[in-house]
Amino acid sequence: MSNLKAMSFAFRKDTVDMIMAGKGGHIGGDMSVMDILIELYFEQMNISPEKADDPDRDRFVMSKGHSVEALYTVLAHKGFFPIEEVIEKFSKFGSQFIGHPNNKLPGIEMNSGSLGHGLPVSVGMALAGRMDNRPYRVYTVMGDGELAEGSVWEGFMSGGHYGLDNLCAIIDMNGLQISGTTDQVMNHRELAKQVADFGWHVIEVDGHDFDALRAAFEEAKQTKGMPTAIIAHTIKGYGAKVMENKAGWHHHLPNAEEYEEIVKELEERRQKAEEEQA
Numbered sequence: 001m002s003n004l005k006a007m008s009f010a011f012r013k014d015t016v017d018m019i020m021a022g023k024g025g026h027i028g029g030d031m032s033v034m035d036i037l038i039e040l041y042f043e044q045m046n047i048s049p050e051k052a053d054d055p056d057r058d059r060f061v062m063s064k065g066h067s068v069e070a071l072y073t074v075l076a077h078k079g080f081f082p083i084e085e086v087i088e089k090f091s092k093f094g095s096q097f098i099g100h101p102n103n104k105l106p107g108i109e110m111n112s113g114s115l116g117h118g119l120p121v122s123v124g125m126a127l128a129g130r131m132d133n134r135p136y137r138v139y140t141v142m143g144d145g146e147l148a149e150g151s152v153w154e155g156f157m158s159g160g161h162y163g164l165d166n167l168c169a170i171i172d173m174n175g176l177q178i179s180g181t182t183d184q185v186m187n188h189r190e191l192a193k194q195v196a197d198f199g200w201h202v203i204e205v206d207g208h209d210f211d212a213l214r215a216a217f218e219e220a221k222q223t224k225g226m227p228t229a230i231i232a233h234t235i236k237g238y239g240a241k242v243m244e245n246k247a248g249w250h251h252h253l254p255n256a257e258e259y260e261e262i263v264k265e266l267e268e269r270r271q272k273a274e275e276e277q278a
């Protein structure tokens with residue numbers, strides 16, 4: 001599929017169906033991170049089910065592990081497991097498709113869910129790649145609320161210290177966390193400047209613009225001697241107005257009426273994206 005934008009709305013529908021079937025999930029952050037994941041898995045990363053154990057595969061760490069439903073959706077469409085199976089089994093008793101990433105599933109590198117660990121571990125993976133002379137790149141996605149964890153800043157410090165140009169951190173900058181705006185809960189003021197001060201190359205993009213995301217990832221690959229942080233400005237709940245930009249939708253389970261509304265709007269946006277490309 002070449003029209004990633006149209007694809008993204010179809011993927012969002014699968015994610016919503018997964019959450020409905022599992023009777024819960026982190027819908028807001030799934031919707032904001034979806035386009036970042038699609039661009040990474042379908043355009044950027046050297047990864048596929050056949051390469052799941054290849055020592056040279058690119059590594060992806062979902063640091064904001066609560067957005068696992070979006071990750072399952074993208075991994076399924078990439079061929080790691082059938083999408084129907086995830087939708088059916090997600091969050092059910094005894095299922096391996098649990099509510100946060102676990103590395104017993106193919107395609108998942110690291111257990112996560114306790115925020116603040118993805119970047120420090122990714123620094124280790126990138127350092128190991130350099131020491132072993134491997135060509136792989138390491139990508140990790142964090143939430144903007146997650147940046148309140150102190151370990152994230154140790155990760156920024158060490159990534160910059162070691163000049164890890166095989167490392168790329170993406171911040172899903174949706175302005176909200178679990179209980180309010182990120183600024184209210186823990187304001188990080190001038191994020192781009194702060195991260196740059198730790199020795200990182202920083203790029204800011206619209207996290208729902210595939211061309212902009214692609215250009216940012218290409219720029220990261222060209223950047224030598226320092227890691228890159230991509231601050232992706234996104235909309236929490238992106239895809240249907242009823243869930244957009246509302247802290248309460250962090251893990252809200254849509255009722256029947258809201259579900260109908262979401263599905264209708266996702267399909268409208270999917271069709272519009274198809275027409276725009278035609």
Ligand SMILES: Cc1ncc(C[n+]2csc(CCOP(=O)(O)OP(=O)(O)O)c2C)c(N)n1
Nearest residue numbers: 029066113114115143144145146176177178
């Ligand atoms: C260490 C830790 N503290 C608290 C939580 C509970 N928690 C789950 S999601 C979340 C908010 C995260 O906000 P953000 O990183 O902005 O994620 P997004 O907006 O992308 O969903 C919190 C506090 C957690 N998972 N881990």
Ligand SMILES: [Mg+2]
Nearest residue numbers: 144145176177
């Ligand atoms: Mg957030």
